[in-house]
Amino acid sequence: MNRLNATTKYKGVIYAMVTAFLWGFLPIFLKVALQDIDPISIVWFRFSFAFAVLFLYYLFTDRKQLNIIKRPPLILIIAAIALGVNYIGFLQGLNYTSPSNAQIIIQSGPIMLALAGVIFFKERLNLKQMIGFGIAGIGLFLFYRNQLQEFIHDTNAFNLGFFWVELAAVTWVLYAVLQKKLVQQYPAQVLNMVLYGIPALIYTPMADFSAFSGLDLKTWAIVIFLGINTLIAYGSIALAFKYTEAYKVSIIVTLNPIITLLTMAVLAKLQVDWIQTENLNLFSLIGAILVIGGAVTAVFFSREKKKKAMAKSTT
Template structure:
């Protein structure tokens, strides 16, 4: 073709990989930050940091984008509330259980999103998708039952964490389904600015501001990473959807728990003392593989519906 530049498809794949990479490390840094800050304070900082950067950018580069705050679409307000609840649900899940547990259980989000396509958008479910749902369901039961046994000293904490993560997953589906419609009429980063800004405002009354003053420099770096993670991961995700097919992006992003599991295994081998490490036993690992694999199958074979309709 004579085009030496990077292909559009590859750009999308690389942006999706960046999102998966950042989300893979996210729960580990969240777990460490929970030693020093309350969950609501962490969620507030992540949203405030990301919203502020985008607000300043548009204030300088394109002020008309700020008008989204004057008369935001009702669907955007609902999507922002969903994202705000998703962040809190996932963080509480990490708080009560572990980074690995949170990453596996949250994979019910993409599966539920595929079901929303079936119920709301009247997309047909094919046999392969149904098989994917079944595999993921069996995997989740296996994973839940086995990990619960590992929390014999505090099963209530594990169940609380599980419930919070599922609330977060449902909230993410609400956000994702509405974002899918909104992005057709509005620039993705303009939407993101509002999606971060509204939860930041709502969480402000719950923040323990003095706790931030007592953070050491290394912990501040972790907290800033959490803010950057929000800004860059969701920004990269928007570009990924722009440059390549949604099913490819969804599959790549769904692989992010593998990064978490590998990192936790490495930390366990290094015997670090700054985070409680874990190694999943064979049953839990089989359950995790089934959940991730089932989610990928459900997402991948959904594209057949789109092709059939084209």
């Protein structure tokens, strides 16, 4: 039984890693999409695309799951509205700052989620896991040292970009806490269908449909990727919440800015002209190593306890 439980939790870790990977590329593609489409229309398309895929899936495979659309639980409605605010907040923040700066600010979300896991779900951290959090925190500070300095001196980004992205972080935590509760009672993707559908409905009157009529093939590919990213990333994180603790999901999600910054560094080397790029220095590289090391410690150091529990159960 303990071995099965351990396997299930590692499954949750894998799902969280899929989300972190996809979210690492997300702000870069969003920033490019903003050159041709307004934020609300992008958000509307992402939610509508993801909802349509899940709705059609259940329409042809298990129609009884569609009954949740008629009477969704109240906390699911609240979670959906929070997710809708999260999307527009992050995208508006990207309008006023860079992908890297947006990723710096949004990291307050996973940190608040980790605290919420301890407070609301009574999740316990052992000493070695807390040390892992500490290492990851130091790593994040070193990793973003230069970017933070530039960000603080940019008053426009601070006033507008910070506000919007921090709003996105707070509402994401609200969504995540409610999703963590709901996913224990309902299928994860059924919940996601409603979580996508309600914001899509809310943003429909505000979307500029004409913005999509003149898009070239490259921009359409980016927009479709954003829809697929929503579908897979949030589908994966819902399953991660189902199979493992919220604090583990939060520490893994903090890895996604590493992917963003490394990708931006590669683009800088390639000297692309379609997005403003940034370079990594020695502090950033050391910080990246510490973040990854701290995350591994925090997530996987519970093995010792599990082995002891398994040993006791066999004696």
